[in-house]
Amino acid sequence: MDFIFKKEAIDLNLWKFRRVATMIKFKRLDHIQICIPTGKENEARKFYTDIIGLQEIPKPQQLMPNGGLWYQIADIQFHIGVESEINKSKRHPAFEVSNLDEAKQYLEKRGVPIKEEIQIPGQNRFSFIDPFGNRIELLQKFD
Numbered sequence: 001m002d003f004i005f006k007k008e009a010i011d012l013n014l015w016k017f018r019r020v021a022t023m024i025k026f027k028r029l030d031h032i033q034i035c036i037p038t039g040k041e042n043e044a045r046k047f048y049t050d051i052i053g054l055q056e057i058p059k060p061q062q063l064m065p066n067g068g069l070w071y072q073i074a075d076i077q078f079h080i081g082v083e084s085e086i087n088k089s090k091r092h093p094a095f096e097v098s099n100l101d102e103a104k105q106y107l108e109k110r111g112v113p114i115k116e117e118i119q120i121p122g123q124n125r126f127s128f129i130d131p132f133g134n135r136i137e138l139l140q141k142f143d
Contacts, residue, residue, distance in 0.1 A: 044069055054073060115129070122125065
C-alpha cells in the first residue's frame with residue numbers, strides 16, 4: 001500500500017511539472033543560429049548570398065565585434081555565428097519551401113551535394129551540408 005501511495009505522489013508531481021511547463025506561451029520561432037569557423041564570413045557570404053540567394057541583414061552594432069552574418073528568411077532570422085571549433089552534429093534547421101524539386105535542381109547545378117532523407121508522411125525533404133559542415137534541411141509539405 002505504501003508503494004502505491006509513493007507512485008501516486010510521483011505521478012502527481014509529474015502532472016504539476018507538465019502544467020507549469022505549459023505556462024510558457026510560445027508565439028513563433030524568431031531565429032536559428034548555426035556556426036562557421038572564425039574568419040570565414042566571406043566564404044559564408046558567397047555560399048548563403050550568392051548560391052542560396054538569402055538576403056543579408058545588418059547585425060546590431062553591439063554584436064558586430066562578435067563576427068558572423070545575419071539573414072532574413074520569410075518571417076525568421078538566420079544567424080551565422082563564428083566559433084573556433086565546429087563539431088559534426090545532427091543539429092540542423094529545416095526550412096519549409098514551396099518548390100522543393102526546383103530548389104534541389106538549383107543546388108545540384110551549383111555543385112551542392114544533396115542527401116536524400118528518409119521520407120516521412122506528409123512531406124518530401126532533402127538536406128545538404130554547407131561549406132562549413134552545417135546540415136540544412138529543405139522540406140515541402142503536401143496533403
